[in-house]
Structures are given as structure tokens and as C-alpha cells.
Amino acid sequence: MTGAASSSLDIASALHERGLLPEWASVLCLSQSAGRGQMRRAWASPEGNIYAALRLPDSGPFATFAAAPAIGGLMAEALHCEGFPVLLKWPNDLLQPAEGMAEGLLPGRDECRKVGGILLEERRGALVAGIGLNIASAPDSSTLRDNYAFSAGIIHSPQKAAQNRINCEKANKSSASEMIFPLWKRLVERIFSCYAYSSDPALWWPALAEKYLAFRGCRVFLADACPEDDTMARVPCEGIVDGVTPSGALRLRSEHGMESYLGGSLLPRQGKPPFSGE
Amino acid sequence: MSAKTMEQVQAELRGKAILVANRGIPARRICRAIRERFGAVAVMTATDVDKTSPAASAAQELMLLGPTPSAYLDLDLIISKAKARGIVGIHPGWGFASEDDSFPRKCEESSINFIGSTCESMNLLGNKVQARNLAMRLGVPVVPGSEGAVDIEGARDIIKKIGLPVMLKAEGGGGGRGIFVIRTMQELEDAFVKASTLAEASFGNPRLFVERYLENVRHIEIQVIADKYGNVFAFDERDCTVQRNHQKLVEITPSPWPRMTVELREQLKAYARKLVKAVNYHSLATVEFLVTRDGTPYMIEVNTRLQVEHGITEARYGIDLVEAQIAIAFGAELPFNEENTQPQNWAMQVRINCEDPQNGFTPNCGRVDRYVSPGGPGIRLDSNLCAGYDFPSNYDSAGSLLIAFGRSWERILGIMDRALEEYTISGIKTTLPFYRHILENEEFRKADFDTNFVANTAELFNYEDLAPEGERLSRLVAEISAKGYNPYVNLGKYRTVDTPRLPEFNPVLPHISGSDRYAPSPYPHRRTELLEFLRDSKAVHFTDTTTRDMTQSNTGNRFRLAEDALIGPYLDSCNFFSMENDGGAHFHVAMMANMTYPFAEAQAWNRFAPKTLKQLLVRSTNVLGYAPQPRNVMNITGEMICDNYQIIRCFDFLNDMRNMRPLAEVALSRDDVVFEPALSISVAKGFDVDHYLDVTAATLDMVGKIAGCTQKDASRLIILGLKDMAGVCSPTFITKLVSALKKRWPDLVLHFHRHATDGLFVPSAGAAAKAGAQIIDTGLGAAVRTYGQGDLLATVAYMENELGLKTIINKDMVQQANFVLKQIMPFYDRYCSPYFQGTDYSVVSHCMPGGATSSSQEGAMKQGYIQLLPYMLRFLAAIRQIVRYHDVTPGSQITWNTAFLAITNAYKRSGEKGVQQLLKIAETVAVTPEEQMDDDLKIQRLEIYRDCNDAFRNLLLGKFGKLPLGWPEDWVYESAFGPDMYRNALSSRTEDSPLDQLKDVDIAKEAKACADILKHTPTQEELVMYLNHPGDAVKTIQFVKKYGDPNRLPLHVWFEGLKPGQELQFTDSSRKPHKMTIFRVSPVTDHGTVNVRYTFDSTVMLQEVKVAEGHAQQTDTAMADGNNPYHIGAPSNGDLWVVHVKPGDIVKAGEEVFNISIMKQEKAVYAPCDGIVKRVLKSADYQTTRKMTPVREGELIIELGPCPMVCSNPECGKALPSAAMNFCPWCGSPIEK
Structure with missing residues (x-):
């Protein structure tokens, strides 16, 4: 764990070069001066949120294009266990309905909040997931890049206990480390156990992501x-949206039948009901 | 409700629809029972992907569930559709919703009969904690542990009570998931969190309970069936001990374990009946026990459904459990009792899953190319497979259930073994080969195993998963046919699919009479007797070189073992002294082009031609390679040679006999082989009869030293080879040489070898024999071309009729062999040696030996220098008078390269005129004595070797051994090394044997490296192949693994493949016949591939073959060359979003040069070495342009060049355009050099 840093991914990269970052090791920063998202977009990183880097193994889905939805699914699973019902926007953004909206399927763009994001970087043979979770604060829409997909939001829980725990931890701002660290540790433990004890390496993760x-x-x-x-x-x-294929692709049902895509930016289409294809 | 009879239920159900809410194997199994016993309509649920599955064929109707693969779990959907269809009963099968206790309730609410038990009793028995409490209440032993779920503190208390080790188990778990073993108290806390998380994730229930962990246990289960009227029947046990991660792999009934006693069986059955009765359970259930080594059982759980392994119980009793289950669900009375239900058989089931055991049992999916199912007595097969089925990825990997049954354990082992051999599933990996291996395991056969058997028996995974050889060979034929040429013979694209073909190769093979075939060879096989026989014989003896040197010289060694096997039996009955069938380049080409193991080839020869001695040629220190081998490699290769050949001929191109010593030591130590050192013979100044007498004396001294005897005795221990490798010795010269040798060593047996290139083969061979050489090398007339040996029958006729000599050759047999060979040769002539035929007397001047003449001349032609060939040959003729050695491998290559480089470079520098000038110099120098040379010529002669290569320089330094006539003159060094270096060269010359310079290789290390490449431990033969020719050895070993033995294919198919419609019949290595016909080869796609559709035996096969470069790639995309360190390619498909460098930038190794994004994963790509950026083929700068560039895996993105000198001013650091600059053109600072 570090205090302020340029970015947890930079620290992970430096540790890896010195051979100090085994698989499943992680770095947690309390704040970042140069947090980054995809394509070096800035990731606002004030104190209070989780900015972590987690070294992933070089096997199973992590050796393939499926790494992003696989770690996305694991992260969502871990957050659910902690009482935060996040959803996974393919391939690996974490969304929640805006506070006050119903749980379950996300109705549309305006009702969604991005509460976390994951960036995978492969450097010198090591695959590292940069994970940002908005625990205490979220950037204001005005600071987001143009044509952003979703407003940012703070992760929240419908379960009183979980919410209270986080509120209580938030209230005790004097030691952000005391609040963030145990939460991150539990998340990593859950991710790891869920991964390590899945008996069916080829099939567990699409199910989880779906x-x-x-x-x-x-x-x-x-x-x-x-x-x-x-x-x-x-x-x-x-x-x-139909599901995720074992190769990590998004399966879409369109006028042309079932198709799968390896990349692209996903946005909900508003105003139109799902067409009936059957 | 009163009990119904079976007949009543049958009448009630006839024509009614029963639904199987499942897929795959269980659905097919249950549909079968519905149809055959009740005459009911079998309806099966099917999602879109399963609509056309093989299992679906068992149903009379499908209930379509739509595209969602998990729809089998959607009970509301299934029940509403069932209601609409008028379904009277639903069978849940196993897996999916079969253990969902809401299923019977929902069925009941819809008035559909659930074929299973009730919600309540399923819950009571199916829930592990409940079942355990019940068992304890009833006095059924259970594994000690917690009563119900516990927290960490509770777990700690229990452990204190029952001791370690313990397991943490998920309350909602099953099938071995969610189980954690704890051996020390310290592990508890950590494991508890993990287990709980996993339980929540897997089963939606985080609660855990604790149990004693039992070691060395067997998994034994009892099948029970009960009706609604309190009748219960328990069957004999099933032993499911062979498991992996608690997943059953093999199930057996009864247990073959010696400790499974009648008492234990009855006790387990009694426990099982008690449990089922206690909750008024009806339908099928299985009570599972763990049994420790001392026979103590512990009940672990109850499965409230039909189980995967139910079939073996059916096979043991000859009953149908599904039928009974359905009947009971509809109110029938239990049909089984102790009188009418007696066990008769043993039965074993293996689960054939589409998984790769060697890769952690990872499931795989894809098309089943070929499917041949086993059958016959004692076999039952429940499968969801067929040929052409695209095995889906959405569901579990169960492919089929194979059951063997019979009257004893030994019998079912035999039946299963046989069935697994019969069973073929190609296209996807399955557990079939793994089970074949289990069946071979001694512990398994003795039934001496526990539940960790698979985990602890690593050798179970040590097997090759290969398709049958016939099928693999058919793929090779498809590949050759699609290309039109065979890429493996290494002759380039020598034909296309449209080239007219030779007639099919269907050789006529004359009968060999028994008296010829079985007449023993006249030659003794022990060395002493053999040499005695040769010395005393008044006849001339012959070695046949047809299958080695003759075809090596004429057709580049492509003569295959397949054709050897055709003429070998004839040759074996011709009364040859020996047959030279390997050595020289043949050993290497067997691997490089014929894809044949050379020593396996030798062993085959010894089988199909067992009578005649086999002869092999070794290149002194190089043994069977092209460079000197260390002593230990020579020894290990030598031993293997002596095991397979009896006449070991060895030559050295420098006649440096020290180089033969390690091999001589091996050969002379055995009395079943004869060592034949051979003199390399040329005709040139200094290479006269006296010179060769000296060389012979040195040879005999070397032999004498090894054998501990005198030179005279040594002459009785060996055969001396006289090796005129080019065919340059005139009859006069050879007469003189043989006579002189005979005079000095009258007991020395002489063996004369020459080539036919000069056209004087017969008189020379006759002269050698007349002068006293006992053995002559010849070949079959049908193979006489330019470069190999001359015709045997012509030589024999000349000797017998003109010279009055005697031979013991069986001439009729030679005629027959010749007839067979005539049918073979057209293929080799056409595809292997279309150039440079006809004798060439000029060989006496240029002296290129045997096959080297054709291969080097072809080389000149293919490189576009045919017009310079006459000059090259003249140059050769000149320079071989300046530096003198013998023109045989590797000398011939050195001479040829020297001439080739000198002439082509002179041509490049000053055209034809320059070449003429060089020739004039060389030819003048060759004939001008030093003292008559003027100063101009002394300067001009330095041109002669200026373009030579390192091999020639090494020769001058003595690195191949001592030159036969001493060191060349100093000016040769000045010419070859240049004016600055030649004095160093002169002083570093050595007369030591090259063997002294070479360190032994670490053979264990090489074996390891070889194993790493092959992914298996190499056999001794594979290791020797690898030590001699690593690259081609690996190529051949991998080829044979991929395709099998190519010698099983007929000659025309090997060179030309098949045309559509043409039938091929061949036999595989186990003599099984196969048939193949190609229907169609599709047009070439944009990717450069074609699809070959063909029948193999009775299966239709499809093979994709790459026949050309893809257009798309050729025109649009440059691909990075993996062997070029300066090419940086895209690591995968994806979007290039940033390139950090531009042309002209200097990069350091390890510097990030670009980055690719795929599926939100960013891959940084680094410079592999220092260099300057020459080209950037694709670029992107997302942050500025918001645009990314799609790239293909392997596409060349950046090309670097060698790092130039850079400005030494750290502020500048730019690349200097020229190394000669003194000041930086960019910043002006002086350059430090």
C-alpha cells in the first residue's frame, strides 16, 4: 500500500521489473497524481477511493482476450459478496443504477452510474489490472471527457449493514487507509478464492460475467x-445483449442473427423496446 | 391408493407424452426407456444449440426452449410448455434441475407427475446436513464433524473434539466443489473465508460445515429403489473410487477391492434401506459411503435422483432402473425382490468426456471429424456423439458412457480394453487415451487404489494422444494432393496439381523361388571366417550400392525405405558380399526428406533382406554429419551403427587416419563387424602409388595399435577400401596401385569403389579385380545414370568373358531385381534428377565426385549462373593442382564453394572479362613452378582465393586435420586471409587432430533439450539422430508423430498425391488396409487455403490445406519475420492506439515502441534489441486524433535497422549518417572514436 503515488499501475510495473510482483500480488494507492484510464485518459484520483493494481496469472482466461470480462466478472462477484450489487458493462466497466433507482437491469444511460473501472495492461509479460472504485467520491460530469458514456457515481449498497459499514468508514476520514485497506484485502481474497477454486477453468468465467x-x-x-x-x-x-462467449466476445442478437464482437464501445439504446426476434 | 401392476402402468401411459427435462446422455437414456417399455411419446427439451444433437434423435418430439443455453434450469418455462403439450410426467434426468426440490412441488401444482420423489423427502435426504442428522439418529455411521453449519469459532471447537485433519464443506455443495482440507489449526481462518466466498459464489449459500478428513478411502455407494408402498430394494455396491477432484471417472460393480466382504456389503445395503425407509422416500436414490482401509464405512451423502453410473447396476442385474423409476412414479409396486433380482455380471463404466487430461482435463469443444463406436458382446454405449457433430461449449463435457460387462473382473478388463481400442473419436480431445492407460495400470487391475489414485499416479498422464495412423496418413495424402507436390521431400514446388502424372505405381513383383529365398548366403558372418573366406576364394565378390551410393549420386538420396523393401528381397538373394544401404548423406536425407528414422530403416532392412551383410559409409570425424563430432557422440553413434551394420566403411577426405580412430575402436572391438578404412583416391601430382602405400601403412599402424598387433597382423583384421569417389582412376593406375598393395600386404583384402562419371567404369573395375582386388562396388543396371556406380551384369560379363575371372553372382536374380527397379526409377528420374544426365569425361580434370557434380551444377543453375558453369569447372581443374586434398565430403563442398565464389564474384566485379582474367591467372599459376614465376604473376595470383569462405580458411589452418601433402605455399594464405592477417594465420596452423579440440558434449543435457522440444523422452535412436542432425531429427520425429510412417504410401502418392476420384489403398504399420478417395478440392480462398473433402475408409473427412499465401495478406499486410530481430510485429489482433517512435529514432532494447488495445486490454510492445527505427508501417496517436488502427497478429508494425553510431555528446545523441565523420552534423561537437 502506498500513500500518494503517480499511479498504482506504475508502481506495479516498477515492482514487476524488480521481480517483486508475483501473481495475485496487488498495489493499493490512497491517491494518484496521474491515474489513468484506457488510452491514457485521466482518472481523477483523490483520496478515499480505491486505486489498485492487481497482477493476474498467465493462465485460463487471463492468457486470452477474455481477460477483461473475466476480471470484470470476478470483481463484480467480489463486490456482490461485500453487499454492492454492481453490474458489468462489457467488457469491464462497473455500473450501478443511480441511487434510488430499482436494482437489476439498467434501464438506460441516464439512470446508470459508472462506479468503477478496470484497465488491463500487459507489460513485460505481466498482466496487471488497474482497478478504480469510487468509494468516497466521484468526479463531476463537467470534469469528464467529452462524449462520456455514463456519469460517474459512488458505489452504494441496498443492504443497510454494508452501507452503514462504508458510511461509518467514510465518517472516520482520519485514516482512509484503515477503511480502504481491509475492504481491498477482502475483495482480493474473494476474487482469488473464486478464481482458484473454480473447478471448471474454461466455463466458470463466462457464467460469472453473464x-x-x-x-x-x-x-x-x-x-x-x-x-x-x-x-x-x-x-x-x-x-x-445476449451474453458473453468463452472467447470473451460480446454476443449480440441483431437482425442478422447472433453475432459476436471482440471490441467496441457499448451504449444502451434508449426509447425503443427490445425488438422481438423470435 | 392401491398398488398398480407394471401392466396397468403401461396401459395407462401408452400414447401419452412424457417429458425429459434434460439434454445429452441422460435425456437420450430416459427417452429410450419411455419408448421401449411404455409405448409412450418421448419428449425431450432442447435449446437451439441442442436441436440437432445426436441425443435428440432418441426423442419422438422436441420441446424447444429457445436460444438461452441455461433454459434447462427455467422450470417455470418448462412446466408451462409441458402443460400446454399435455405432458403426463416429467423426468429430470441428472444434473440441471434434477436436485432442485422445488421441481416436484411445481409439477404437482401443475398436475404433472414428477418422476422422482417428493419435495419433502428429497429435501430430507438431499440436504447433506439433514441426511447426516437422520443417519445419526438411525445409527448409520457418519464422518465425525459438526452438526450443521458452523462459524469459525464453532469449527475450532469441533476440531478440538474430533481432531485433525478436517474438511470444510459447503452446505449447498456437491460433486466435490467447495471442499477445503485443513491439516493445521493455523490454516483454519484463511481457508474458512475462502471456502465461504466460494460457496456463496458457486451455490448462493455461504454456510459451511466441518468433517473429519479420511485418508486412503474408497468411495462405495449403494443404489436403492423404493416404491410408494414402503417396499425398498438395495442393489450391490458400486465402487467409484477412481476419481479426479471428486469427479467420478471409472465406476465398477461389484467392487473388485479384496476387502469388500459379503458382510460389509450386507451392512451397507442395510444402512441404505434404513435411511430411505425412514423418510418414506420413493423412487431411485444412491447412498454414498467412504470406506477406510480397515473396512469401516461412513455415510457421506444421499443422491435423490438417477445417477450417471446407474448403467452398471443395470448391467449387473439385467434390469432397467429408469423403467422401474417411471413405473413407481405412476403408482406401480416395486418390481424387484431378492428372488427375482439376482446379480449375474460384473460391470465397469468409463466416462468419455471431451476433455484433455494432459492439460488439467480442460474441456474442449468442436467438430467430431471421425467417430467409430465400439460394440460387440459385453458392451453398452450411451453417447451424445456422432461424426460431424459440433460438440457445444455451453454444457458439460460428457461425450459418452462406455460400459463393459461380463462374468468376472478379468473378463470386463479384457472387454473394456478391447472396446477402448475400437473406439475412435477424432477432431476433439477426449479422455479415451487416458482410460486406455488406466486399464494398463497394474494397481488398477489389482484393484489396489484409493480416491487419490489419479492424483498420485503421474504416469497415467504419460501417453501420446494420436489418431490412428491410417487417418493421420490420409491427412498427409490430402495435403500433398492439394498442393500437387510433396513439401517434405524438400525439392521445392517440383509440380503442380495440373502437371500430367506418371502412371499409378502398381509394381509387378516376380515370384522369388523358395530355393533362392531360403538358400543361405555363401558369406560367413563372423569377421575372422569372413576375411578367411574372401582371401581363399578364387572368385570376385560384389557389393551392391543401388539403394545408397548409386541412388544418392543419381537422385539425391530420395530413394525410400518403401522401395528398398520392394527390391531388397531380390537383392538379398543375388549372392552379394554386402549391400551398402546407408551412410554418407543417406543417413541425413532419410530425416531431411524421407521422414524416416535411419536406424529403424536399418532394422527393417535386416528383416526383409536378412541374409546379406549390410554396409554403411562413415565420414571419419564427421561420422554421419558434416562437421567433426566430439568423441562421445562418435562412440554412441558408432555403437548403434555396429548393432545394425556389419561392414563399416570409413573414409577421411584428408586421409588423416587419426580421425578414424574412435570409430575404429568401436568396430574392432566386435567380431560381428568388419572395419573397412578406405583410402580417398585422386589422381594428381603427389597422389601416386607410393603416397597411397604410405597412407595404407599409417592406416594399418593405427589398426595395429588398437588391436595390439603388428602391421602385418593388422592387414588380416580389416578390409581396405579404395575409394575413387569421382571416377578418375584409369585402368592402368588402379592396376598399379592394387598390385603394389597386394605385393606389400598379400593378406590384405581390397574393396574397390569408383563412380561411372568418366564412362570407364567397367574396364577400371575389371582392372582392379584382375590385379587382385577381391570385392568390387557395382549397382543394378536399371539405376545406372551418370554419377553412381556402373552396371553389375556388364561388369560381371566383362570379367568372366574378357578377363577370365570367376564370380558367384546369381544373375537371374539380378535380372529380376532389375525388372522391379525399372518400374521404380521413372518417379525418381522425373522428380529428383531431371538435370545433367549422361557421362562426362571432363570429370578427370575438375574431379567433382559422384553426386556432388550434379548437386553443385544444379546449384549454379538455380542461382542463375549456368553461363558461368564451364568457367567454374575450369577453375576447379586449376586450383586442385594448387592446394591438394581429396574431393570428397566435406572437401568437395569446400572446393566447389571456393570455385563458385571466385567465379561469381569476379563476374560481379568485372563481368565476363574479369572471369577470363581470373581463369588465366589460375591456370597459369597451376602449371608454373615458383622459380619461373614473374613478379606480376606473384601479385596476380593473390586474386585466386580472395573470395574464399571460412571453410577453406579452416582447411588451410589444419582444423579438419593434416593436409595429405603438407601445408600449401604461403602465398595461398596471403590470398585467402589478406595481406594483414595472413601472418597470424600462418602461425596459428595446427597439426593436431580436430578430435583433440572438441570437447565432449553433455549428452544428458542434450537429451533434456531434445525432450523439451519433442515433449517426450527421446528413445536412444531419436537421441542419436538428434545429436547428429538436431533440426532434421526433430522434423522427422514430429512428422512421424503427426502423420505416421510415410513409407506406407505408394510411390506415386508420395510424389504426386491423388487426383479427385482416384482411389488409394494402403496398409498402415499394423498391416491394416485402408481406402481413400478425394471427392473435391475447393478453389483457393483469399487466405490461400483449400478444403479437401475425401472419404477415408467409410468416413467423410475434411482437411484444410494452405496451398498459397493469402491474397489479402500479400497485398495489404507485411508480416513480421519471426527470425529477424529487427522486425517488430503486433503481438495479437487488436487496435494500435499509440506508436511512440518515428523513423530515425534510436531505440534501446526493452524500450516501449507501441501499444495495442484489444478487449480493453493494453499490450505494451518493446524493442527487442538496440537499433534505429527504419520504417513505421502503421501508426496511431489516439490521444490526439481519437483514432485507432486495426492490426493483425504478426503484422509488421516497426522495422528497425542496426544501431548506427551516435553522437557522443549526451545532449545530442543523434545518429551519425556515416561512421567516418569527425564532427556531428547535428550539433557540431567532435566525435569520440
């Missing part, structure tokens, strides 16, 4: 989608 998959059964728009069978193409497409 269990928490956001917009399942909803109509979505996928910009710059990369079809699994034509990896050089980037096309816009629309369809109903």
Missing part, C-alpha cells in the same frame, strides 16, 4: 465494433 452482465436483453449500440470473424473491420452495430 451473471452480472449489464443490459442483458436490452437493445444496445456498439460503436467501432470488431466482429470476431473479421478482426480487421470496425463497424457500428446494434442489437440485443
